Amino acid sequence: MDTVTIFAPATIANLGPGFDVLGLAVTGKGDVVEARKTVAPGVTIEAISGDGGRLPRDPVKNTAGVAAGEALKLARERGGVALKLRKDMPLGSGLGSSAASAAAAAWAVAQLYGISEKEALLPACLAAEAAVSGYHADNVGPSLLGGLVLISSYHPLQIQTLPTPPDLHLVLVTPAYEVPTAQARAVVPKQIPLEKVIANSGQLSAMLAASFKGDTAAFGRAVVDAIIEPARAHLIPGFQQVKEAALRAGAYGCSISGAGPTVFAVTDSLEAGQAIGAAMQEAFQEAGLSSTVNVALVDAAGARQL
């Protein structure tokens, strides 16, 4: 194989109480990487589309480039790779855009150079994330592996895929507003009161139990975050109103996706999701922001060949 085209899905990180620990791959958005084997070693990025000209083509400054470079180091063969990157989701929206590029690029190199285990590529994807937004796997993990992913340890890296309720639907509402990831990280508290740790531990445990029981309502009701959401809510105009609108419209739970500004809500059908999405969109409108709605399912496959 000399060329390959790989898709990697959008992801919801910071799933309620699961900061840096849980992430979920969702359908409907993602990045596409076309990769071609080259005789010359190293990574070149030949083209990027869908980014409005904002992403660097220098491979050491681009998550796709970094991930591809790290993946090449894992391959025993000589040679390099030339990439074309197509962004099919908005940048800085809280849906793991940089992670999807990294996962797609790493898996593309794997396909070209005979690496068959996705898990082996995680460190490559993590290095890419670290280069742009910090050392965290709750976007790259699910974008690469698919489904609901638990990162139970970073040192050493321990990661597993968890079951999800079959009727789990995620309502993703993305306002036309950008929260800089750096600012969203800066407001995260460095010291957490014990009672909030206990509260989040309890909800995180409830979420895990619901994932194994296949209970969408319990899964959604456990989306209660006493630590990160309160610190970031003010960065998204209208967030409280949007959340209240989602819950009033019947969502089981609602919080910020990743660093925002996308807000996600949990429900169990497309119809309910559309009604919840409309209510959330209206609330953003009242805060002066237009927004797009996507009622997504779990993307169980993760990075894959198109």
Place this chain on the structure above:
Amino acid sequence: MDTVTIFAPATIANLGPGFDVLGLAVTGKGDVVEARKTVAPGVTIEAISGDGGRLPRDPVKNTAGVAAGEALKLARERGGVALKLRKDMPLGSGLGSSAASAAAAAWAVAQLYGISEKEALLPACLAAEAAVSGYHADNVGPSLLGGLVLISSYHPLQIQTLPTPPDLHLVLVTPAYEVPTAQARAVVPKQIPLEKVIANSGQLSAMLAASFKGDTAAFGRAVVDAIIEPARAHLIPGFQQVKEAALRAGAYGCSISGAGPTVFAVTDSLEAGQAIGAAMQEAFQEAGLSSTVNVALVDAAGARQL
């Protein structure tokens, strides 16, 4: 029914990363309450044995008395209860002695006065714990309900029983040493660095996943606590050596049971448990403390009539 005899088991609270959130009922030790219906309202404690004369017979100062009094309020009938309490485990050992008394007394009143739902008695047991050692349900929950219990929320109280691996064995080593619960609580940090919150969240999630997968090794390996154990370890002479001895002898994990000084280790057979227990006992001996070893299973029944 005018008299009833109820047993409630010992429990491991603060199960590794699950401070105030997870507790486990274990076989081999527990408290027994004999209760008799009285025409006169209220609670009297007629006798206490096995406590070396240390527990108060004033029902408002005794967890069995408080729990019985609260349980009586739930009953629609008039009348009271007279209790005889037999302590079958050491006080202040970190095995939920006060909780077992509360659970046994509350369930005794329930049997006498026609309350059939154990869950209804949880607030009564919590009130009893709050009177002596703080508002936490990770001992009373499992002692009452049996098995591995998750308290996912305290406000409102949300509690559920989780599955456990069938071959889960707990090695409980109790040194002849008393850690005052008040001191053990006092050293618990009030503010926790975010990286430790993430570390514990990950291990707690791994523990939950292992409980549903029935994976004893993974369950034990997730007994890694970055928050409470480091703060309390110095209160138990020889703790680090005991823990290292347990792990060297093949335990999957090891930490402090409740507020200590009992140290628990996780393994998957009686034979392995006995070898691990002997190694831990020897390490305590080197620290100058004699100790008792109990290789326990999960007590799935909780409070029950004898």
